[in-house]
Amino acid sequence: MKCVLCGRKAVSDLCTYHERAKRKVEAGYRVWNKAYGEIEWKDYLDKVKRNEQTGQWAKEIAEMLEGI
Amino acid sequence: MASAASGYTLVICEKPDAARRVAEALSGRGTQNSTVDGATVFKFTCRGEDFVVCSAQGHVYAISDPFEERTVYPVFDVEWYPSNFVEEKNANAARRISAIRKLAEGAAKFVNACDFDTEGETIGFNVLRYACGGKEREALRAKFSTLTKDDVMVAFMEAKPQVGQGLARAGRARHLIDFVWGVNLSRVLSQSALDSGHKYRTISMGRVQGPTLAFLEERETKIREFVPTPFWKVSGTFERSGTRFTAGYSKERVESRATAEMVRDDCRDKEGIATSVVRSAVQVPPPPPFSTGDLQKEAYRIFGFPPSRTLQIAERLYLSALVSYPRTGSQRLPPSINYRAILQGLERLSRYSKVAKDLLGGALNPVQGVKADSAHPAVHPTGEVPRRRLNPPEAAVFDLITRRFLAAFEPPAKRELVTVRLSVGGHGFVLSGGRTLYRGWISSYDRYANTRDTSVPSMAEGDRFRVVRVDIEEKFERGPARYNQSSLLEKMERENIGTKATRADIISALVERGYVEGGNMMVTDLGLAVVETMEKYAPAIVTTKLTREIEERLEEVEGEARGDAELVRETVRSITEQLVGLNANEELVGREIDAALAVTVAASHVLGPCPACKSGQLRMIRSRKTGKRFVGCSNYSSGCRASAPLPQRGTIRTTPNVCPHCSWPVVRVMDRGTPWRLCINLACPVKLEGKKT
Numbered sequence: 001m002k003c004v005l006c007g008r009k010a011v012s013d014l015c016t017y018h019e020r021a022k023r024k025v026e027a028g029y030r031v032w033n034k035a036y037g038e039i040e041w042k043d044y045l046d047k048v049k050r051n052e053q054t055g056q057w058a059k060e061i062a063e064m065l066e067g068i
Numbered sequence: 069m070a071s072a073a074s075g076y077t078l079v080i081c082e083k084p085d086a087a088r089r090v091a092e093a094l095s096g097r098g099t100q101n102s103t104v105d106g107a108t109v110f111k112f113t114c115r116g117e118d119f120v121v122c123s124a125q126g127h128v129y130a131i132s133d134p135f136e137e138r139t140v141y142p143v144f145d146v147e148w149y150p151s152n153f154v155e156e157k158n159a160n161a162a163r164r165i166s167a168i169r170k171l172a173e174g175a176a177k178f179v180n181a182c183d184f185d186t187e188g189e190t191i192g193f194n195v196l197r198y199a200c201g202g203k204e205r206e207a208l209r210a211k212f213s214t215l216t217k218d219d220v221m222v223a224f225m226e227a228k229p230q231v232g233q234g235l236a237r238a239g240r241a242r243h244l245i246d247f248v249w250g251v252n253l254s255r256v257l258s259q260s261a262l263d264s265g266h267k268y269r270t271i272s273m274g275r276v277q278g279p280t281l282a283f284l285e286e287r288e289t290k291i292r293e294f295v296p297t298p299f300w301k302v303s304g305t306f307e308r309s310g311t312r313f314t315a316g317y318s319k320e321r322v323e324s325r326a327t328a329e330m331v332r333d334d335c336r337d338k339e340g341i342a343t344s345v346v347r348s349a350v351q352v353p354p355p356p357p358f359s360t361g362d363l364q365k366e367a368y369r370i371f372g373f374p375p376s377r378t379l380q381i382a383e384r385l386y387l388s389a390l391v392s393y394p395r396t397g398s399q400r401l402p403p404s405i406n407y408r409a410i411l412q413g414l415e416r417l418s419r420y421s422k423v424a425k426d427l428l429g430g431a432l433n434p435v436q437g438v439k440a441d442s443a444h445p446a447v448h449p450t451g452e453v454p455r456r457r458l459n460p461p462e463a464a465v466f467d468l469i470t471r472r473f474l475a476a477f478e479p480p481a482k483r484e485l486v487t488v489r490l491s492v493g494g495h496g497f498v499l500s501g502g503r504t505l506y507r508g509w510i511s512s513y514d515r516y517a518n519t520r521d522t523s524v525p526s527m528a529e530g531d532r533f534r535v536v537r538v539d540i541e542e543k544f545e546r547g548p549a550r551y552n553q554s555s556l557l558e559k560m561e562r563e564n565i566g567t568k569a570t571r572a573d574i575i576s577a578l579v580e581r582g583y584v585e586g587g588n589m590m591v592t593d594l595g596l597a598v599v600e601t602m603e604k605y606a607p608a609i610v611t612t613k614l615t616r617e618i619e620e621r622l623e624e625v626e627g628e629a630r631g632d633a634e635l636v637r638e639t640v641r642s643i644t645e646q647l648v649g650l651n652a653n654e655e656l657v658g659r660e661i662d663a664a665l666a667v668t669v670a671a672s673h674v675l676g677p678c679p680a681c682k683s684g685q686l687r688m689i690r691s692r693k694t695g696k697r698f699v700g701c702s703n704y705s706s707g708c709r710a711s712a713p714l715p716q717r718g719t720i721r722t723t724p725n726v727c728p729h730c731s732w733p734v735v736r737v738m739d740r741g742t743p744w745r746l747c748i749n750l751a752c753p754v755k756l757e758g759k760k761t
Contacts, residue, residue, distance in 0.1 A: 007663075007666075008593075008597075008663065008664075009659075009660065016600075017289060017292065017293065017596070020289075020293050021292065024293050024294070024295045025295055027295075031297050032297075032298060034323075034324060035297070035299070035323060035325060036298070036324075036325055037324070037325060037326055048296075049743075051296055051544055053294065053544050053545065053547045054295060054296060054547075055290075055291050055293050055295070055547060056719070056738055057292040057293050058292070058293055058294060059738070059743055060743075063743070
């Protein structure tokens with residue numbers, strides 16, 4: 001099976017790198033929610049995707065999750 | 069320099085420039101130059117003794133295996149061969165060896181005058197053993213740290229045979245271990261990828277290269293999976309006696325927007341008070357003299373020179389007798405280098421003359437660093453005046469080395485640091501600054517020193533002020549910084565892997581092998597896959613433990629506390645264990661590396677089929693002339709002129725998509741901010757339509 005985002009070998013849809021990045025993006029939501037008081041999941045993904053500090057794999061994950 | 073019974077004294081130097089310098093120093097320039105098999109040889113008489121000075125050209129002998137087939141592994145049966153047997157292009161080695169052999173026939177005495185370090189010792193040992201007929205034990209060793217006349221003369225006066233030859237043994241063992249390590253792992257990896265269907269490509273994995281690549285991979289994954297955390301920075305603008313000033317909130321990061329807004333609201337229209345004013349004077353000692361690593365880091369910080377380039381430049385300055393031997397771990401300047409003579413020499417150079425003159429008027433006690441190296445002192449100028457015009461990079465490195473040397477003799481600088489704590493509406497703010505009271509060493513090292521003055525308004529405890537406004541600014545935590553060549557070198561030093569002579573080359577090799585992109589040290593998919601595969605099947609190869617242990621044991625061999633044969637045996641055993649793991653999983657290893665190669669190639673070059681000629685591939689190409697990237701067709705030579713410009717910033721990745729309007733490939737551009745998709749066709753109907761409107 002190949003990672004849907006990069007074509008690397010994957011156990012499910014994602015390779016180990018993107019899988020880890022997905023967990024980081026999901027964990028980040030809890031931190032952001034606390035920091036902003038409240039933030040919508042979609043807004044969060046959009047902000048993460050646009051942020052220049054976000055890593056490449058995390059951006060790809062945010063983009064993917066936005067489309068789900 | 070006792071006179072020989074008959075025949076001349078043959079002096080072996082490491083490089084031709086060094087041979088010329090040594091000959092000039094010993095002869096007082098009265099040399100008779102001749103050529104033997106294309107190599108320049110210097111003949112002269114010194115104190116009644118006939119000398120012939122010749123040189124190797126770096127390593128003229130190299131380790132290799134007897135197999136012609138490059139895919140054979142494991143390989144443990146290795147031996148030293150003339151370098152021209154190992155590297156076909158190195159025909160020069162054959163001529164050098166032939167010349168030294170001929171000269172050795174007429175020699176009664178031998179002196180090894182190669183650079184005094186592990187590599188120099190290895191070069192000299194091999195030449196004396198293989199080209200001079202086993203003279204490595206009886207040859208005298210001349211040790212010097214600069215190529216000035218005085219140093220070379222003293223070195224030859226004090227030359228004596230090497231007893232244990234620990235440095236040479238350690239050097240030879242290092243070459244042997246590194247060869248066995250590199251050749252076996254590289255062959256198993258390259259062969260695995262080849263068997264998996266990919267065309268042959270060298271996938272190398274050296275002893276220090278593995279852990280170094282692993283450092284980069286670890287950082288790279290942290291960077292790529294990074295999700296920034298928001299925080300808020302609060303700062304206040306205040307006014308006292310008509311003067312406005314800004315102070316930061318006592319907590320540098322406020323973790324929630326609500327808290328930041330609360331601070332702002334609490335401070336609105338309030339009066340503040342200075343609760344404490346602390347002034348302290350600190351002494352800032354001069355930075356320690358340069359070790360190789362310090363010099364490389366500083367040249368990278370100031371000039372942006374990669375470490376390997378700095379070392380090359382310093383090496384040229386050394387061969388011109390302008391600086392001391394640049395491969396040293398020492399941060400110390402022993403009195404034996406003769407401070408006074410060097411400063412007197414520098415006095416003759418107008419740009420250093422005033423500082424040198426002032427220093428000569430007092431006691432000379434340079435600051436010393438912690439690191440020591442028994443072979444060479446810290447890198448320092450020799451005091452010689454350049455006999456040729458230095459090119460700008462050479463002049464820059466020379467100036468840096470000289471100013472660092474001068475700074476070492478200067479007194480410490482004195483700085484005043486001020487911290488004012490303020491209280492506004494129950495919240496604390498801090499104002500801090502600093503200024504130089506006495507420049508001391510900074511005056512010598514001025515242009516390179518990293519000190520800045522920040523003024524703080526005059527204020528005393530209990531002073532009151534008005535709040536003009538409090539600002540809150542949304543910020544995001546920064547992702548981990550990529551290593552640059554300098555910080556990676558520092559990491560290697562800290563982890564004690566590689567040597568001062570090899571670290572810079574190992575970093576360059578990672579770039580050459582396509583594991584890392586040179587400019588920003590970004591690890592490629594291939595680099596990531598190689599580390600991932602190793603961690604799975606041969607983990608010891610990419611951890612520092614094994615490599616560091618070998619380094620420590622090599623140091624013991626250098627110090628003659630351990631035998632080299634025992635170390636080689638132990639290392640071969642460790643490599644074998646790792647090879648077994650890789651060999652048992654050759655198919656899986658091959659598939660993983662092959663997949664990474666495919667991704668790397670696809671990601672970096674091929675964008676998709678050419679919509680113009682229908683048979684070629686559109687590829688991303690970098691112009692050799694301008695360095696800019698653009699898209700061109702692989703059928704260019706057959707006449708297809710399809711091409712397109714590309715954004716010059718950011719990472720460009722292929723996508724499986726083509727533009728629905730023109731069928732040209734769509735690429736994904738990752739720059740700062742949001743990634744975007746781009747149809748690369750300038751003549752795309754949608755783009756043309758957009759231009760019209």
